[in-house]
Amino acid sequence: MLIAQTILIDEAEIEERFIRASGPGGQHVNKTESAVQLRFDLAANTTLPDAAKRRLVRLAGSRMTKDGSLVLKADSHRERERNRSDARDRLRKLIEQALIAPKPRKKARPSLASIKRVKAAKAQKSQVKSRRRKPGSED
Structure with a gap:
């Protein structure tokens, strides 16, 4: 069964x-x-x-057995051949999904302008709340 141009699964x-x-x-x-x-x-x-195998194990979840086999059950159609092709298609899609390597996470950092906006908004909120206090009540 041909999965990608370079990967062929033996029957x-x-x-x-x-x-x-x-x-x-x-x-x-x-x-x-x-x-x-x-x-x-x-x-x-x-x-x-090996990396794709690890991703496939994670994608398969409970469909993986302890001996390292992936088990798919197809019974949505009345005909045997349609169920057979459905199971093979699902296997092909799972393997294709496992072949795609996830993008590495890039650390994001807030910009200086956004930090200043957050601090200004915090100071403004603090001022609003301090005006709600009764006059002469110091902590």
């Missing part, structure tokens, strides 16, 4: 099991196995960079 790393779906389908749903449980062995993968 041997993807395991698909077909299970009975719990969604719509009437009596037919009890007889057919149209839902797909896709299992991607991330621990055995060698094509993804």
Whole structure:
């Protein structure tokens, strides 16, 4: 499965099991196995960079197993092939999202003018509050 121009996921790393779906389908749903449980062995993968693997683990959350596999379940469609392509698309999107490195945070510092404005506003507020006191009451 081709993810990006440089990354190709081997089909041997993807395991698909077909299970009975719990969604719509009437009596037919009890007889057919149209839902797909896709299992991607991330621990055995060698094509993804280590940083992308770490981001993928964080993105997957509870869908990651202890042995390093990503498990996706697709059962929103009645047809097996549509569920299969849905699961593969979701895997592709997750991996593409993990490949994007976050931008490094730049420390922001308020400008000198904004600091002066804040201090001036604070002094003004202090003056307004001090005028509310009764005359002659010193602390």
